[in-house]
Amino acid sequence: MVDAKKLESIISQISGVTAVRVVPDGDNLREIHVIADSAKNPKQIVRDVETAILASTGLRIDRKIISVAQMSGEIRTQPEYTIASLTTEDLGKNLRIRVVVEHGEDRYEGTAEGAKTSLQKLKTAATAVVSAFDELTESIYSVDDVRIVTLAGKEFLLCHITKLDNGKEKSLIGSAELERDPLLAAANATLEVLVRSQ
DSSP, X not given: OOOHHHHHHHHHTSTTEEEEEEEEETTEEEEEEEEEOTTXXXXXXXXXXXXXXXXXXXXXXXXXXXXXXXXXXSOOOOOOEEEEEEEEEEETTEEEEEEXXXXXXXXXXXXXXXXXXXXXXXXXXXXXXXXXXXXXXXXXXXXXXXXXXXXXXXXXXEEXXXXXXXXXXXXXXXXXXXXXXXXXXXXHHHHHHHHHHO
């Protein structure tokens, strides 16, 4: 039998949560309703609920049963997602790229490996960002192509990504101005796509 009161007590201790109700269904959970302030992204709150329950009780729950309502007496600006760092590691014929994405106080890390060819290095940087977002979304993303184009006398990096969600594919394109580091431009173009598609 699921102890709804115990779970409510655990969830209520999560930062930003102001109220919670757990609806049991026999030995399982039917719904978890959470009211929180606007300091965190709703998907981050869902992740925190999952982690808190798993760490405290060992119970794995389906994130789809968690609903989050955010209430605030004031309008708060949500922090932006940014590339905090991008590092490379030489693996001989291949290159490993590690990316850290920051969102306020939250950090997400992703890595990817690929050949050292000029195009593949850009795709690897983009794929590392996709990897960092894995825990924030249930959708599947693939990096299909990366191109450098010139517009109005400036160079831009375009990244084509396919999003698979509920069996349906959607083409997405992100862009970033190509300045000093092409790998960072590829990462930023991908980040723009992922944030926009959430």
